[in-house]
Amino acid sequence: MVAEARDRLAEYGVARGDRRTAIGLYRSNIEMLSESAGPRDKAMLAADYGALGALLAPSDPAAAKTCYQKGADVWEALWNARQLPAEYAGKSALLRRAAAKL
DSSP states (O other): OHHHHHHHHHHHHHHHTOHHHHHHHHHHHHHHHTTOOOHHHHHHHHHHHHHHHHHHTTTOHHHHHHHHHHHHHHHHHHHHTTOSOGGGTTHHHHHHHHHHTO
16 A cells, blocks of 8 residues: 555656655655565566666666666566466566567
């Protein structure tokens, strides 16, 4: 519940142009969710890595690339463990393509 609230607040921050707050919220979520083993939390972790990567890309491409790669790794682990529905099949590839563009 806390992670979802932070994600929502980060989205609002992005919509308001407050990237700094959004980055902080995504980083807090990543730190918290990294400790969880549940597939739902891991999926949120992967999504947060992708969102943070997108926010960092203009100002820090190296950090963004790292985020994209970590997110892709989490998506792949979930997919390989058969813990994701079919609609998530391409998530890791999307993040890997984003990382390759940096």
